Amino acid sequence: MKKTKQDVIDEMILNKNTFVENISEDEKKEIDMYFDELIQEFGPMLDIFDKIFTDKKVLKNITTSIKNEIREEKWLEKMSDVVMSRQDVQEALKDLDK
């Protein structure tokens, strides 16, 4: 199921709640006010996310760009190099040669 802006906010609220369990009511109010401001502050970003979540075309463009990045920047090759340069891998390869 696709995530929505509200899902993200709900998760933030869940996280927030774990922090306010043992504080006083006044402090809770203060945190809640701050949290409201925070959500407002993140509003534009949340809207962007919502657009990404809901607009298939945007998401497709993003994944295409990532794939291009993977290809152009040779991520797989770089990771292979890292693995191949490991000493244990080198030793294993030597064993194979034997």
Added chain:
Amino acid sequence: MSRETLKDFLTSNGFAGTDAIQYTLNEDRNDLGVDTHTGTELVGEEGLIGDFLKYVSEKEGNFYEFDGGNSTNTTAGKRGEFLYPPDQFISSDPFVSPGSILEGELDKYSNSRYFDDPDTGTATDPVDELNTIINKVDGSIAVGSAPTGPRTANDLLKGVVVPIETDDPEDFVVQASVSALKRNNRFNMDDEFYSNPSSLSKSSNIDRSGEYVPEIDNDKNYQLVNKDQEYYSSFEDLKDAGASLLLKASGYITKEGPTTSLQPIIEEGKIYQTDIANAEIFESTVAMPGNIQDQEVPKVTAETLRSRNATGVPFNTAEGSVLSNKGSITGNQSSFGTTYNHALRFEDLTPTHKIKTALRMMSLFTLLKSLYGEIIDELANEDKQEIASDIKKIASSPNIGNAGPLILGLSRKSNKFILHNYLFDNFLTPTDFSYEACFYRGVKVIFGNNETSAEKVSSHLHKTYNSPGFWLAMSNAAIKKTFRFSDDIGRLAIEGSSGEGTRDAIKSIFGGLESVAKIANIFAIIGEKSLHHTNGVNNSDDPSEKIRNVRDVDSLDNIPGNRVGKSRKKKNGNAGATPDSGGATTLAWEQSDVPSAYLLPLNILRAAADLNNTYTRVNPLKGMVGSRLVRNTYTGLDTDGSSARIPERVVKILEDRLDSEYVPFYIQDLRTNEIISFHAFLTQLSDTITPNFSATQGYGRLDPVQTYQSTTRSIQVGFTIYATNREDFDDMWYKINKFVTLLYPQWTQGVLVQQGDPENDAPSESSRFVQPFTQKIGASPIVRLRVGDVIKSNYSRFALARTFGIGDAGVIANPIGYGGATLQTAWDGFLVKIFRKIRDFGITAFGAIFGSYQGLIQIASDAVAGEDLGGGGFGNAAANAAFDLAAEGLAEILVNGFANPILVSQTMDRLRDPNFFDAKGFEKGLNPFVYLNPNMIDGYHSESGERIFTTKRVLASIKGVVDDEGIIDKNGNRQFRKLYKVKIEDRSDSGIFEKIVYVPHKDIWNDPSESFSKSIIGLAFAGASSDIVGLLELILSRSKRGGTSLGTAATDVVGELFSLFAENPESTFMRPEVNPYVRAFHSTRGRGLAGVIKGATFNWLDDFPWETDHNARAPIGCNISFNFDVIHDIPPGLDHTGYNRAPIYNVGEVMRSVAGDVYGEKFSKSERKFREGGSVVLSKGSTNKKRGD
């Protein structure tokens, strides 16, 4: 003037008319060479310079004459020390000798001595202490006035005057130098150099309300310390200047130039009042700087934070500092500043501020994580399609032979895989739990303290709070860095339709990922460590449990079963455990903590009293009762006289306690019933069973005929005993001495000799005593040895009953003369006879229904075996062939070819994992009782959200099977798995009793006894055998182990009394009250294996340190080994029916039912003791693993 002197010098040396010398450095630049005017060496041994120096000093009348010429410094190297002057270049000693006239003169003019003169400041004795002359702090006298008080450094500096007497240009040079010195001296506020007009003073029209004077001359050198103008004239002013810079750095003052007050300038209209004196900002809702201005976290320019822009520095018409043109900075031109300032400090222990920080970080993480999750899911979908398409291509290609590796290799094309791995290889640290869980936990560890009490805060996460600034600065930086992503993410959406724009944004995001990931990684690593401590459980409700480590075995109760599994004793251990001694550092596995019982006969006490040894000299009572040994000492009225023994009941109670030890290891002295127990620190344990045969050679055979004669069994035991403290040491040596008595006999009292009549005659005329050394060997040292459940007695009343033939056809074991109210007496045997008939039939029927059907064929086969079926044996051969055929055919439908499928299915259906078999597993049956495996790794997920960790098996009942979210299979479908919903029925641990937990099949432990009792077979057997007592015990066991509140002792007594009325006569027959054999066995029974110790060895020097106290110079440990020859209670082997008559290894649940316990308890108290306190409950926590994991 100098040139004239030089001329005179040269003339006196024969170079008249010459008034100059000139040097030319050689190529090596280390020699001045020869003077070109005189042709003389300048620095040689007869060098001109040395002679000139001598000439000058002599001419000036210098008291100390220089030697002429030059001499080589005899010390090595360029940096060598100079010689003592008289030894090298001065004719006389230039130093002042103590006691000389010169010393007096020197003292007279020495400033130090002069200022030390304690004068009074009167006209005749002027004030002359240094602080009366110079005041570095606060000058109070005007320049030029009489020196009635101390003068400031500035005043003194003004006094430095260079009189201009001539027009000699040299005077101007000196004057210029002095001027430069004064100008650049920070104390100098001379108007000549400091042109700050008087209107700048506090009393003029510039004040802290913000007005400024336009005619400031920017070319003048304004100084920070200016007493005359009263800027920074006091410490308070300097504090204000510092505070203003802090306010700027933390975003509360946004103006770049100097401000005239500390009132922060907030453009949004919010006014923050600062109270410098109390160092706080009030009338404010403390807001993060980023919140002051909309959504932008402003960077503070480096210029803003320079001291010339601090409060108090004069500013010009452009509101810039008057020093704004002085110097420039290079490098970073902006900074994120600081989080706190002088007024807003972290020492405020209200939690809101750090919670806000944490919220911001977590919210940002949630945003990014959600975005990443969407992208990765989409990538996975696309991967799936692309890879599926590729596989089709490969499959349809003619070269299908290579399809396997090609298809496997496609996994490398998964972009999801690459992205994920790339992130974790390059940016994110790999974590044992999910990165997300670790990050959230890390943030909570650092910022998530929910306690309001300052005291608790300081004790909790102490180290974090020691460096709050670091963590806050770091989180601040993380927040600010993340803001840069907002633009890029915005571009993702806005330019999402354009591939190019998206691509740039993606590149930008990955480019900036590293700096954010670094910070996130720190939190994730901290969170990972914390999660390890709680085994991945988030337990956020209870602050005291927050960082509790479930593997903290020392938090387990001090009970026998836990003893050797922990290190230190738990404070205020549970009641019922061995009474503790020692402090918090006492080891839980003290050797003396495992309970022993030592006999202290009254005769010994009497002897001590008779010999007046009560308080001094030998008195065993003193030693045993006055020490920790008191816990292990048995004495009382029943210990008077010869052959004193600890009562059987006490032995049983102690054995029950010992049975709850982690591994019971003890030796019972059957002569006294004393028990010496040890921790099972075993170094050797082997068991040698040797059957002996008599071999007889037979004619025509190579192999002898083996005639069985006997079997001997010998056990070799080695163990270590070790004292953990001094008291333990004393206890240990008593124990070792007791152990040694097991190698020697018990002696008789000896022969009494008497003179006169001691009861009636005077003491001086009569006496009675034992003739010394008339004691004879009275009892052999027979012992019982118990090592875990491996080495123990094979006695059980059941096994003994079988030796009476009970169970065999034709045996009617009635308790003759027994007057109890048993069935046979109450009903005059009528009912008993009926029950016996029913039972005989029932058992037969049970055998027919649940026994092997092969048995029926065998019975039929046996029936015809003796008959002649005709045909000269053909009939019998045909019948046997038919029976064989039937048996083979039957084998196809029987389990393993013989076992009754009804019987097998009754049990096996339950033992099957419901995830793999249609049979319902443990769900099937009558609310079956099972055991849950110990689980200290992940714990069991409870219905109420807790995690329950257990070190022992826990009794529970199955309440059903539920579906739980399982894994996603390769087709993308979620595979639900089945978990048992289980209710914990174990009363031994009140913390978890009656909790509902979800358990996978692998963690369910079948108890054969329970499995049988709660099955159709069990009921069928009980019914068939008319075992009323058995049925009763079933009910009682349910009530005791399950949900009723009946206590242990009460249920036992009720059960026993009921048994008296309802038990079968055979059961009564085997009662010790009726049966002398049983009684005899009981008199010396014990759970240990009977035998004798042969050859014990004590090794004192195996790396054991020695105690060095008086009368204690002995090792604190010892390796002991011994051989043990076994005397079985019941000779092992097969009985006449072919069944194991008395198994010697009573280990495991099956053997528990087969072999039985020495004490024949219906319900094991020792087991209950063993299971007590073996669980840890982490309350109200969510978990990072699925339930049942």
